[in-house]
Amino acid sequence: MGSRQLLSKIATNERHGENSPYFDGWKAYDRNPFHPTKNPEGVIQMGLAENQLSFDLIVDWIKKHPEASICNAEGVNMFKDIAIFQDYHGLPEFRQAIAKFMGKVRGDRVKFDPSRIVMGGGATGANELIMFCLADPGDAFLVPSPYYPAFDRDLGWRTGVQIIPVDCNSSNNFKITKAALEAAYDKAQESNINVKGLLLANPSNPLGTTLDKETLKSLVSFINQKNIHLVCDEIYAATVFSSPEFASVAEVIEEMDCNRDLIHIVYSLSKDMGLPGFRVGIVYSYNDDVVSCGRKMSSFGLVSSQTQYLLSSMLSDDEFVENFLAESSRRLGKRHGNFTSELEQVGINCLKGNGGLFVWMDLRHLLREKTYEGEMELWRMIINDVKLNVSPGSSFHCVEPGWFRVCFANVDDETVEVAMRRIRAFVLEGNDRSSSANATTKSNKRWQRNLRLSFNSRRFEEGFGSPSVRMSPHSPIPHSPLVRART
Numbered sequence: 001m002g003s004r005q006l007l008s009k010i011a012t013n014e015r016h017g018e019n020s021p022y023f024d025g026w027k028a029y030d031r032n033p034f035h036p037t038k039n040p041e042g043v044i045q046m047g048l049a050e051n052q053l054s055f056d057l058i059v060d061w062i063k064k065h066p067e068a069s070i071c072n073a074e075g076v077n078m079f080k081d082i083a084i085f086q087d088y089h090g091l092p093e094f095r096q097a098i099a100k101f102m103g104k105v106r107g108d109r110v111k112f113d114p115s116r117i118v119m120g121g122g123a124t125g126a127n128e129l130i131m132f133c134l135a136d137p138g139d140a141f142l143v144p145s146p147y148y149p150a151f152d153r154d155l156g157w158r159t160g161v162q163i164i165p166v167d168c169n170s171s172n173n174f175k176i177t178k179a180a181l182e183a184a185y186d187k188a189q190e191s192n193i194n195v196k197g198l199l200l201a202n203p204s205n206p207l208g209t210t211l212d213k214e215t216l217k218s219l220v221s222f223i224n225q226k227n228i229h230l231v232c233d234e235i236y237a238a239t240v241f242s243s244p245e246f247a248s249v250a251e252v253i254e255e256m257d258c259n260r261d262l263i264h265i266v267y268s269l270s271k272d273m274g275l276p277g278f279r280v281g282i283v284y285s286y287n288d289d290v291v292s293c294g295r296k297m298s299s300f301g302l303v304s305s306q307t308q309y310l311l312s313s314m315l316s317d318d319e320f321v322e323n324f325l326a327e328s329s330r331r332l333g334k335r336h337g338n339f340t341s342e343l344e345q346v347g348i349n350c351l352k353g354n355g356g357l358f359v360w361m362d363l364r365h366l367l368r369e370k371t372y373e374g375e376m377e378l379w380r381m382i383i384n385d386v387k388l389n390v391s392p393g394s395s396f397h398c399v400e401p402g403w404f405r406v407c408f409a410n411v412d413d414e415t416v417e418v419a420m421r422r423i424r425a426f427v428l429e430g431n432d433r434s435s436s437a438n439a440t441t442k443s444n445k446r447w448q449r450n451l452r453l454s455f456n457s458r459r460f461e462e463g464f465g466s467p468s469v470r471m472s473p474h475s476p477i478p479h480s481p482l483v484r485a486r487t
């Protein structure tokens, strides 16, 4: 009786991933969030892949179209119809609008069929839904690394599916090679693991790069030859701001022979439109059985009918959509360009990227030792001294220590400027250190100080949750660090 487990195995296993040191940075931010006037020494949040650069365009549209909302005088006549709508097929006009929007995001080079749109609760829900449709507990999906940390939770926690990383590294700018894919596949076979598919995030989180058409074609050939599934998470499709332009798997399969029953796209409006709170996720499958089963399963993660209603109107406005997509990508490109060139001026390079809401920053030269411990030490220094929350490569399962993901679209220009000032000071201080005669002593002192700081931060974690700890009003922490950290 005493040993009887009260909760389920899923509830009590650790596959939600929230115990990772990755979240310490979030806690540091929440304890001491930056504010330009109220807390100018606080931690700047650069670990959040949010797109906040184009909200004004959406707000303008909403003001001009009061009838698209059901909670005001202009739209309330639709309130009852929308409030009671709960069909898991979704509003037909919503499916049409989303299908059209997905086409526009891909430059109208490809058309999407509204009858294949299946709703999920964000891409999080959509990714889990597609796993439930394609794999059994114990089965595996190959995922190129570095990869989005919450894939461990989304693909595997409740489904029991395992991820097999396909290791990519800087020797070829983190490109996925056929050899690495074959090696991961063969290793799984040798261990009697049933590989059901390959999942790609294209554009990549955390790399901010897109797959070129040739690579994408070779990946489609690979899965076709092995007769396994290909899931393309294209959540960052419209964040691409420079060439090469984004090539979707939807285009690639038009140009080659392949079994379309194996191809599935996951999409969401969380990044491209900056609406993660709306929880609009989509599975678009070319496989009729997946569409049919996925639709039934979507009952567990529908998009609210109120959201569907608003978006059906907004996304069917061609003029708005075309302008929004062009302007959003222009603003992202500008922010990215300024940020990376300022980093370059202080000797910090980033992987050359053309999309996403982040850069993949190379700090290998600042590591005291080229190990994960070295990476964590540097990371603590960045959080505690520089007071920036960036994400260490190890949390993305990167095989090379020293890479960090820095998000650039969730803060305003002034905050980026403060962040840059801090980075500059940190790097220049480091240069002084190494050029001075007693560099060793100084840097030892610095390291001792940092170790002390990380010790302090650990102590803080232990006391975390105590009422004396000051939290930001928007803190996700009392609920779950992963709620926002997963982005």
Ligand SMILES: Cc1ncc(COP(=O)(O)O)c(C=O)c1O
Binding pocket: 049, 121, 122, 123, 124, 125, 148, 201, 205, 233, 235, 268, 269, 270, 276, 279, 280, 281, 486, 487
């Ligand atoms: C590659 C990738 N997939 C899925 C998600 C989850 O997105 P959503 O907010 O739509 O659930 C994210 C969020 O950061 C992501 O980066």
